[in-house]
Amino acid sequence: MQRLTFIVAGAPAQRTGGYLYDAHIVAQLRHGGWQVEVIGLAGRFPDADEVARDALRATLSSLADDSLVVIDGLALGGMPETVAPHAQRLRLIALVHHPLADECGLETDRVKRFERQETAALQSMRGVITTSRFTARRVAGMGIDTARIAAVEPGVAPQPLAAADHTPPRLLCVATLTPRKGHNLLVEALACVADLDWQCDFVGNASRDPDHADRVSALIRTHGLANRIHVHGECPEAGLHAAYAAADLFVLPSYYEGYGMVISEALAAGLPVLTTTGGALAETLPPGTGLAVPPGDSEALAQALRRLLANPAERLALRDGARAARVRLADWTQAGATFATALERLSGLPPACPSSLHPDTLFDADWLALRRAADHAARDPRLNALAADWLARRDHRPLRILDLGTGSGSNPQYLAPCLPGPQRWTLLDHDSTLLVRAVETCRSLNDRDGHALTVEPLVAALQNLDASLLAGFDLVTASALLDLVDERWLQRLAEACREAGCALLIALSVDGNWRIEALDNTDSARQADATEDAFVRAAFNAHQRRDKGAGRALGPDAAPRLAALLRAQGFSVQLAPSPWQLAAATPAQVALARALLDGWREAATEQRPEAHARIADWHRHRLSELAHGRLRIEVGHLDLLALPPSRGAG
Incomplete structure (x- = not known):
């Protein structure tokens, strides 16, 4: 007898189209001899709260290894980090009626968040069943292999025939x-x-x-x-x-x-x-x-x-x-049989790789482009010069450089012209779409000595860092990466760098300090604003320390902790501040400042949902000041350079 756990958001007996579809499919599976347990999760959906996360976590944790599980998209899409730990041991199938981000009336930040979260959640699944061929195409457009998608359209129950000839109609x-x-x-x-x-x-x-x-x-x-x-x-x-x-x-x-x-x-x-x-x-x-x-x-x-x-x-x-x-x-008997066939095919596929696309490691290309100028302006040139001097003394060419989490390629775009050549870059990222763009852009760059770069892509997940990835490289670089990982990941990185004998140049790791200043405000107004800023900042920093798919993230503590771990491996380590300095009077920086305020509000609200009204008031107030050109924002980052000990040291 086939056994299935079917998970939905809230009460299963709701009479909306999605819930009725689920109920009809469950009834047909049972009629066909399946043993189906339907579980309705408590909590808020699709903006999942802690009650919802706890309910899904407890449900999945209670299931035996290799259990077959269907999770309705409304219950799944907002909680990729909750399902990811179970993706290898359970046979997880998503049921998508329509992507969450396609709901009408959503603010832009919610649309982007739903897109990130649902994409990550679907990447954790062995397969995805959709309720139409249209939605199947939408899911494929989110990066899901079409071999892992099946469309099962609804059936229909017999209805009395309407006369449909009344007056008035x-x-x-x-x-x-x-x-x-x-x-x-x-x-x-x-x-x-x-x-x-x-x-x-x-x-x-x-x-x-x-x-x-x-x-x-x-x-x-x-x-x-x-x-x-x-x-x-x-x-x-x-x-x-x-x-x-x-x-x-x-x-x-x-x-x-x-x-x-x-x-x-x-x-x-x-x-x-x-x-x-x-x-x-x-x-x-x-x-x-x-x-x-x-x-x-x-x-x-x-x-x-x-x-x-x-x-x-x-x-x-x-x-x-x-x-x-x-x-x-088609009737529901046909739909149920098609659904059963899809379940059997998809659940037999090998597990997907859930860790490669955690929602907080998916970055929109527009956001990466928006921050590029601020990133480049903030970086510490002294550390770049020290790295260039160290590379110039290497006795082989081309220099081998690995960029971790390359995104749109902003890091090599900044660094390559500062470093000696010839250079051979390997750009590593889990997002193949961004990676293609990054490689195309970087192949047009020259190094400091005028040589064209050699650039090669590498699609890989970083959550489980493999030390062999670093073998043969002279320099490992990254930007805005460290705050996503935990201490074990940093320890593996330090050990891998020591084993490879490579240098490490990591830029723009958040340090947890950001400051907002409204020009021409009174002292009392500044003090009141500072109190609200501190509240939101604390919530945001707590959110930064959540699990991003590689254990509980260190967030703003990451760069100093990596420095300590590298020093323990014998590296010479330097940290330097690299803050963003944004002014509302500068048009090019206003969009980035607004995106920051939106992001801080979103993360703080997710961390402290009970304070959503207070955070929303803070957000409206700061946006108003930004719109009137009265705001300056400083966002603290740290750059890190670590030069390895000589092979004879230690």
Whole structure:
């Protein structure tokens, strides 16, 4: 008998599309002889809180080695660091209805965070099952091997056939009241056709985003449509079937769907459909069964409504098309069998490498470009000169240089022209996309003596540092890396450098000190600001010490600790400050300053969620000062140079 643990976010019995998909699949697997345990996790999702992390950690820890586990994407995407330790011993499969970052109405920083986190989480999985071919392509675009992806589209339950010929016509929208579903657009469009005769029912959970639900209700009242648009909330299955049977036109105005199960449910009732082309909806609606308009376009939606409401013959023709398509819909028995086959194939794959893409080691190319000028301006030239002098005395050429965690190649771009040549660089990173760009850029560089660089890429994870990586190199370099690792990693690095006899030049390790100064503030205002800065800084530094995939990170303590470990290995070590100096009066630095403030807020809020209001107030205040050109920011870093003892020393 096949055994499966199926993990979802919150109560499994919720009646949204994603939860209903999960419930139908579980029922079919059980019918096919599988033993399935469904576990609903406590806590907040997808912005996972500590309750959610603890719940997932406890659940995974309780499972025996080699257990087969499906984790719904809503429960998985925000907690890659929680699943990564179990990726090698459990057969983990992700179920993705749609990527978290595709939800509408998200702030830019949340979109980027969800992208980083979910990409890292999916990289930990043996495989990913999606609910549509569209979402499968989206997941492949996140760097997941297509061989590890399977699409299992929903089935449909039998529905009573709707007459769909009432006067006045009754419209039905079945969707959770969240911004992505577009209820506000539908209200605006219905207001444009208020001269026609119709009634409309909204069926769906209003508790997921109560503020948005309140805004939709207020919009209905504003347009004077309270006696024509009826908001019913969530319905049990029998009530939902009755709603489909009583309708004449199904409307789903979503901005985006990972599949759109309700479209198939409407077709199963023989209802014509008016929807959008958002996401997978462009592929979900069969030809001749309805109309699809661009997402987010209330005017186009209103025109389509007028066309179908004012022309009953066209609406009835689409109804007949829906009735014809009804018999071609797959049922849940077929979906369950396809899901079981996908599970068996994907779970038999070798484990993925979860440690290679922890969310805090994924860096957006825009962020790397944004910080490049500040990085280069901050670096200590004296340490660079000492490294160049040491390399110039090496008795072989070309000089071999290894750049760890190269990202977009900013470190070799800065260093190569400062060092003697010829130089042969190996750029190492776990992000192959960034690595390709870095190699292309660095191949156009020259060393200090005018030689073109030889550059080669190396795709590898750094979390488990292999000493053999350093063999044969003269110099090992890195930038903004040390704060991500733990003491054991630093010890391995120090020992590997001693064994290889190479020098080490590590730049821009955060030291935990940053200072914000508002020009022209009074002393009392400065003191109040300093108190709030200190609170946020403490939360941020605590967040820096979390596990980043290589043990509990040392964060701001990393550079001094590495210096001590290297000295114990006989190295001559120097530390030098390399602070960023940012001024709001300098346009080129404003974007970086804003990104810093956003990042500090995000990390501090994640560390201290109970203080989110206080941190948000601090963030708004500092952004306002930045916008008015009154802010200076200093961010402390340390550069480290370690020169090895001679081979005869020690």
